[in-house]
Amino acid sequence: MCVICLWAGGGGEEGIRVGIRATARTTALLLAVVFCSSALQRLFPHPWTLLLRVNRRYLGVSTAVSHGYHLALLVALYALWVSEPPSILTLAGGGFVSLMLLFLAATSTNASQRRLGANWRRLHLLGIWSAWVVFAGAYFPQALDDPLAGTISIALLISVGLRVWASGRTVRPHSWEGLQK
Numbered sequence: 803m804c805v806i807c808l809w810a811g812g813g814g815e816e817g818i819r820v821g822i823r824a825t826a827r828t829t830a831l832l833l834a835v836v837f838c839s840s841a842l843q844r845l846f847p848h849p850w851t852l853l854l855r856v857n858r859r860y861l862g863v864s865t866a867v868s869h870g871y872h873l874a875l876l877v878a879l880y881a882l883w884v885s886e887p888p889s890i891l892t893l894a895g896g897g898f899v900s901l902m903l904l905f906l907a908a909t910s911t912n913a914s915q916r917r918l919g920a921n922w923r924r925l926h927l928l929g930i931w932s933a934w935v936v937f938a939g940a941y942f943p944q945a946l947d948d949p950l951a952g953t954i955s956i957a958l959l960i961s962v963g964l965r966v967w968a969s970g971r972t973v974r975p976h977s978w979e980g981l982q983k
């Protein structure tokens with residue numbers, strides 16, 4: 803996708819910017835799915851929702867990988883074309899969320915989960931919510947003018963709605979046998 807963006811944008815600064823925007827969108831959509839995968843399965847037990855839930859760790863890592871491309875393209879943009887540094891707000895907010903996403907990907911293992919205990923869930927909740935807030939802040943204001951921003955905003959809102967709706971529901975046991983039913 804990044805290669806296509808670079809090519810579509812003529813290979814220069816515009817191509818890099820198209821890639822930055824595209825990777826922000828893929829990260830946001832993946833995050834929306836990860837955000838509600840557990841809630842979806844609790845609300846609508848079905849092999850497809852179970853598949854999402856069982857694989858949410860991989861979807862989470864994919865979110866971080868997609869964001870890694872966003873950062874790599876940003877490095878190229880600032881190294882090659884833009885001499886003015888990003889604003890302090892972008893650096894602080896974006897930097898914090900980027901570090902959180904890196905941390906979430908690095909600790910997406912059973913061993914880290916055991917080692918960090920209850921803090922694992924707290925840190926993952928903080929990371930995923932802070933990314934959600936940054937995306938909401940970026941896409942909600944453009945939702946009515948830009949259909950893509952509108953679609954992502956709806957996905958972000960649905961993901962939160964599902965989480966709220968499912969909160970308090972007991973966790974349904976999940977297993978690979980369940981997938982085969």
Ligand code: HEM
Nearest residue numbers: 819822823826876888892893896897899900933936937940
């Ligand atoms: C230090 C880290 C970051 C920097 C310096 C940064 C910088 C930028 C820049 C310069 C753009 C505009 C590209 C263009 O339109 O030409 C952009 C777009 C964007 N970034 Fe980042 N970013 C960072 C991290 C993040 C993080 C952590 C998120 C979300 C979790 C994020 C989400 C977005 C979004 C949603 C857009 C707008 C895409 C669109 O208009 O469709 N960024 N970023």
